[in-house]
Amino acid sequence: METLCLSRSKITKLHAICEEYKNDPGELINVLHAAQGALGYLPVEVQEVIASRLHIPVSKVYGVVTFYSFFTMTPNGKYPISVCLGTACYVRGAEKVLEELERQLEIKVGETTQDGLFSLDCIRCVGACGLAPVVSIGGKVYGRVTPEKVKKILSDYYFQEK
Amino acid sequence: MKTIKLVINRKELEVPAGTTILEAAKSIGIRIPTLCHMKLEDLHYENNPGSCRICVVEVEGRRNLAPACKTECAEGLVVKTYTPRVMNARRVIMELILSNHPFECLTCSKNGYCELQAIAHDLGVREVRYPGEQSVFPIDRGPSVVRNRNKCIMCRRCETMCNSIQTVGALTAVNRGFRAAVSTAFEKDMKGSTCSYCGQCVSICPVNALSGRSNQQEVLDALDNPDKITIAQTAPAVRVALGRDFGFEPGAPVTGKMVSALRSLGFDYVFDTDFAADLTIMEEGTELLQRLTRYLHGEKKEKIPLMTSCCPGWVSFVEQHYPELTGNLSTAKSPQQMFGAIAKSYFARMLGVEREKIVVVSIMPCLAKKYEAGRPEFSVNGNPDVDISIYTRELTRLIRYANINFEELPDSDFDRPLGESTGAAVIFGTTGGVIEAACRTAYELYTKKPLGPVDIEALRGMEGIRSATIDFDGLPVRIGIAHGLGNARKLIEEVKNGTSPYHAIEIMACPGGCIGGGGQPFHHGNMETLRRRASSLYRADKEKSIRKSHENPYIIRLYKDYLGEPCGPLSHQLLHTHYFDRKKTVGISDETNKED
Numbered sequence: 001m002e003t004l005c006l007s008r009s010k011i012t013k014l015h016a017i018c019e020e021y022k023n024d025p026g027e028l029i030n031v032l033h034a035a036q037g038a039l040g041y042l043p044v045e046v047q048e049v050i051a052s053r054l055h056i057p058v059s060k061v062y063g064v065v066t067f068y069s070f071f072t073m074t075p076n077g078k079y080p081i082s083v084c085l086g087t088a089c090y091v092r093g094a095e096k097v098l099e100e101l102e103r104q105l106e107i108k109v110g111e112t113t114q115d116g117l118f119s120l121d122c123i124r125c126v127g128a129c130g131l132a133p134v135v136s137i138g139g140k141v142y143g144r145v146t147p148e149k150v151k152k153i154l155s156d157y158y159f160q161e162k
Numbered sequence: 163m164k165t166i167k168l169v170i171n172r173k174e175l176e177v178p179a180g181t182t183i184l185e186a187a188k189s190i191g192i193r194i195p196t197l198c199h200m201k202l203e204d205l206h207y208e209n210n211p212g213s214c215r216i217c218v219v220e221v222e223g224r225r226n227l228a229p230a231c232k233t234e235c236a237e238g239l240v241v242k243t244y245t246p247r248v249m250n251a252r253r254v255i256m257e258l259i260l261s262n263h264p265f266e267c268l269t270c271s272k273n274g275y276c277e278l279q280a281i282a283h284d285l286g287v288r289e290v291r292y293p294g295e296q297s298v299f300p301i302d303r304g305p306s307v308v309r310n311r312n313k314c315i316m317c318r319r320c321e322t323m324c325n326s327i328q329t330v331g332a333l334t335a336v337n338r339g340f341r342a343a344v345s346t347a348f349e350k351d352m353k354g355s356t357c358s359y360c361g362q363c364v365s366i367c368p369v370n371a372l373s374g375r376s377n378q379q380e381v382l383d384a385l386d387n388p389d390k391i392t393i394a395q396t397a398p399a400v401r402v403a404l405g406r407d408f409g410f411e412p413g414a415p416v417t418g419k420m421v422s423a424l425r426s427l428g429f430d431y432v433f434d435t436d437f438a439a440d441l442t443i444m445e446e447g448t449e450l451l452q453r454l455t456r457y458l459h460g461e462k463k464e465k466i467p468l469m470t471s472c473c474p475g476w477v478s479f480v481e482q483h484y485p486e487l488t489g490n491l492s493t494a495k496s497p498q499q500m501f502g503a504i505a506k507s508y509f510a511r512m513l514g515v516e517r518e519k520i521v522v523v524s525i526m527p528c529l530a531k532k533y534e535a536g537r538p539e540f541s542v543n544g545n546p547d548v549d550i551s552i553y554t555r556e557l558t559r560l561i562r563y564a565n566i567n568f569e570e571l572p573d574s575d576f577d578r579p580l581g582e583s584t585g586a587a588v589i590f591g592t593t594g595g596v597i598e599a600a601c602r603t604a605y606e607l608y609t610k611k612p613l614g615p616v617d618i619e620a621l622r623g624m625e626g627i628r629s630a631t632i633d634f635d636g637l638p639v640r641i642g643i644a645h646g647l648g649n650a651r652k653l654i655e656e657v658k659n660g661t662s663p664y665h666a667i668e669i670m671a672c673p674g675g676c677i678g679g680g681g682q683p684f685h686h687g688n689m690e691t692l693r694r695r696a697s698s699l700y701r702a703d704k705e706k707s708i709r710k711s712h713e714n715p716y717i718i719r720l721y722k723d724y725l726g727e728p729c730g731p732l733s734h735q736l737l738h739t740h741y742f743d744r745k746k747t748v749g750i751s752d753e754t755n756k757e758d
Contacts, residue, residue: 005751044348048748057331057356058746059347066336 006045013038014046018053025054028064032071041075077112077119079157084134086125093146094133098122100147101135104154117161118154168239177235183219184230187243194219194243195252195281197259197368198317199231204624204689205646205673209322209366214315215255216281219243227251253285261292263369264312271559272370275684278315299343304352305536306359306375306529306680311343314371320344320363327673328647330479332357344371356482356746360475360647360671361529361680366687374529374681378560380550384521385428391513392521394429395501395580396420398436399527399591399676400554402698406683406691407558408568413694415702418573423557424525425574426566434576435524436583438501439590439599441720442472443711445737446494447603448728450666454639465489467642467657467664470596472496474534475671477741479647484654485743493738497590498524498531499540501580502547503736508724509580517545524551527591527679530671539739553681582716585616585702585709592696593645593675594621594628597668601632601641602710609635616709622700624674624693627652629664642667645675 006014017034021027031050036042042065051058065071083089083098098109101120105113112119128134131143135153142153164179170187177186187194198214201207212232219230222240227248230241242248260282267273299311316335321344324333332355336345346355364372384392405416424432450468457464471477471492480488495503501524506517513520524531528551534540535548552560561568576582586602589595598621605613620630621641626649632639642664644650650669656662672678677695678685685691708714725732 004746004748006748008750011748011750045748047347048746052748057325057334057347059331059334059336059355060325062347063334063336067338 004045004048006049010039010046011049014049015053018050023053023055025056028054028056028061029068032061032065036071041072043073043075072110074110074112074119075116078117079138080119080121082121082123082126082136084124084126084128084132084136085122086129086132088125088129089133092132096147097133097135097145097150100150104150117157166235166237166239168235168237168241170241171243179235181235182231183221183228183233183235183239183241184217186235187230187241192243194230195284196231197277197281197315198319200319200366200687202673202687202689204692205327206626207323207327207673209317209319211318214259214317216252216259218248218251218255220245220248249285253287256282256285256287257290257292259315260287260290261294262296263315264296270313270370271373271376276370277368277686295340297340297343302351303375304357304359305533306361307352307357307364308373308375309352310371310373311345312371313369314344315369316342316344317368318344319366319368320372323362323366326648328358328360328362328671329651330356330358330360330647333363358475358479358482358647358671359530359533360479362672364529364680365672365678365682365684374553374555375532376556377532377550377552378556378563381523381552381556381560382563384523384550387521389519390521391431391515391519392429392523393431393433393505393509393580394424394523394525395433395435395438395498395505395548396424396525397498397527397531397591397676398439398588398595398699399679399682399695400525400557402591402677402695402702403527403554403682404557407555408561410569411694412685412688412691413696413698415698416568417702418575419568419571420557421576422571422574423561423566423568426571427560427564429523431577431580433501433505433580434583434587435497435501435526436587436590437580437714437716438497438504439587440584440711440714440717441500441504441737442494442497442590442596443586443599443603444717444721444728445500445733446470446492447600447607447711449492449494450600451604451608452729454665458637467662467667468492469654469657470600470666470668471739472590472596473669473671473676474528474530476647476650476669478530478533478744479650479671480654481742481744483651483745484658485741485745487654487657488741488743490657491741493740495540495737495739496531496534497587498526498534498551499547499739500737502535502540504720505580506542506545506547507736508720511724512579517542521549522547524548525554525557526551527554527676527682528672529553529680531681553679555681555683558683579716579719582714583706584711584714585704585706586711587714588702588706589699591676591699593670594623594643594668595675595699596670597621597641597643597666599711600666600668601639603712604639605632605634606710606712608637611635613710617700617704624696626673639666640664644668645670645678646673647671 047061051061135142135145165176194217197216200209217230218227220242221228302309401417405414457466469490502522531551535551586599598618628643644653674692
């Protein structure tokens with residue numbers, strides 16, 4: 001017998017979400033949506049619990065999680081970083097900024113730092129093209145970012161955490 | 163019934179409403195190539211995602227080509243299946259599929275049996291004009307099944323088999339776009355998934371994305387080792403399937419030639435798993451009577467129905483999905499394992515050698531048997547009872563490898579003592595056979611009277627779930643039979659809910675039983691092949707002079723000289739086993755965990 005573990009409160013929460021959708025396998029996407037909303041992400045254990053509640057193979061759950069880019073199996077960092085790769089930001093060097101962020105944080109797009117502080121993602125246009133290239137961290141938007149500014153921006157957050 | 167008139171390739175025809183162009187064309191002998199589409203009527207298997215598009219045809223008045231497998235016939239439709247436009251489109255589609263398929267045909271074990279290869283050849287594809295990125299997935303070599311996703315064409319036949327028919331749920335489509343693949347949950351290897359090793363995915367894969375694990379080299383090494391005594395044991399379903407690849411009719415029995423071929427390969431002894439099947443009946447039949455007697459005497463804790471345990475795919479399925487019901491499984495080992503245990507004890511003693519000197523090779527219709535042979539409880543001090551298990555197609559390859567002219571081989575008999583068997587053992591290879599064999603023996607042991615007609619027709623057939631009540635001289639014994647794990651699930655759910663009406667249940671993981679095993683020559687969707695294999699086994703049973711396991715003289719002698727009595731102490735040690743809980747569950751972690 002192979003056993004994975006999850007805290008009692010999380011299991012209760014997941015059971016409640018499945019119950020809300022009457023444990024209906026046809027509601028899988030809604031259940032996953034709610035579960036990610038409640039827990040932030042969908043690790044293996046969460047998918048196993050949902051599969052067993054909805055009486056479907058966990059492979060099916062995993063298939064859906066990997067099909068939709070909205071679903072994630074890695075937790076977001078405390079400060080989720082989004083780099084805009086929309087046309088305006090892209091032509092003004094957003095890719096260089098992204099590369100610098102990857103180098104500084106030692107993670108790739110879609111990953112989270114070991115200390116759980118930062119996660120890195122790309123987005124398409126935040127509607128602030130006049131400030132291109134744009135990076136948003138948490139709720140805060142940074143405009144006209146250059147690779148040289150990246151270190152300073154991050155150090156403010158590290159400082160806050162001290 | 164409403165019918166529809168249409169024209170295909172200038173031939174007029176009338177078909178029932180709802181018929182697809184593909185089916186309509188087939189009904190008048192017009193072949194349209196298909197890759198993703200597969201239909202096995204008797205098994206209620208249908209894979210029809212309409213994704214490969216190789217079956218496109220031209221329909222007059224339509225701008226675009228139509229996929230024949232997905233397009234229903236309509237009144238007055240005029241269809242053309244091989245215009246230059248159609249052929250050109252098919253060739254382009256094939257080239258696009260091939261642009262992400264490794265060109266390893268010469269070294270691929272599916273060479274000559276590959277459906278993709280055959281269609282590319284028919285279409286006359288001589289070059290691929292679309293070089294592009296190719297998938298790079300690691301190869302997963304499981305205990306029974308090898309997955310090479312680089313060869314996958316995403317037809318999803320395996321996914322349908324694994325989910326809709328077998329209800330195992332190990333395989334599913336994951337990711338999207340170019341990275342999309344058929345894989346397992348969390349993309350673990352097969353060993354870490356819920357795979358029960360039935361191998362049905364392998365039996366219907368059009369390419370070599372799913373194949374059986376190969377152990378041919380180990381066999382060749384053992385045969386070449388002068389210090390080893392090599393013993394072959396052959397399962398009943400192999401002898402009615404092997405001939406196909408050597409030009410015999412599907413289902414033709416080639417038992418004598420198979421024995422000769424194994425001798426030519428160099429085996430010191432060619433024995434029959436059927437001998438062990440008779441032994442299985444002695445043990446399992448006795449166990450059934452013991453359990454039933456205790457149960458009928460009011461011991462309600464006795465686990466009834468007794469479920470057969472010959473099929474390792476089924477055993478693995480129970481351990482993973484219904485571990486709370488392993489107590490209902492017969493503790494009797496499968497014939498393969500009983501044979502190994504007896505060969506390396508009783509027969510080793512007869513020869514006066516240590517068990518380590520003997521190499522037992524089983525030839526099985528099955529991929530799960532490889533996994534079963536490797537289970538640690540089936541070994542003594544690290545020496546397995548069955549050293550190597552190969553499947554029918556591997557035996558074909560070995561025969562070809564050794565340049566044996568199979569067609570011209572004379573017939574010969576199995577060696578003794580472990581090669582003698584009864585008609586009851588032969589029918590183990592088809593659905594319903596095990597329980598029929600068990601009834602023949604249990605009836606006579608229980609009633610002490612000879613059984614009337616030996617053929618118990620009520621237990622035969624190809625229906626997925628069957629039942630019958632056999633009158634044991636006043637005691638009605640209720641029997642359930644299922645083949646295919648999806649059907650098996652229905653019966654075991656009844657057991658779980660306490661609503662099962664049966665005393666004994668026979669389950670075979672593969673549709674049709676062992677004759678439809680994952681290691682058999684490919685049936686390419688032709689159900690007739692399976693039916694012929696089954697009738698061949700029943701004919702072989704009829705032709706045997708002894709048709710009840712307990713009358714096999716070599717079995718009688720084995721008990722007299724060595725084992726004592728069925729289900730006795732030595733039998734229990736050698737011929738019975740135990741099961742494990744392999745279910746994956748999510749437990750509750752320590753609440754003080756900092757996460758919350």
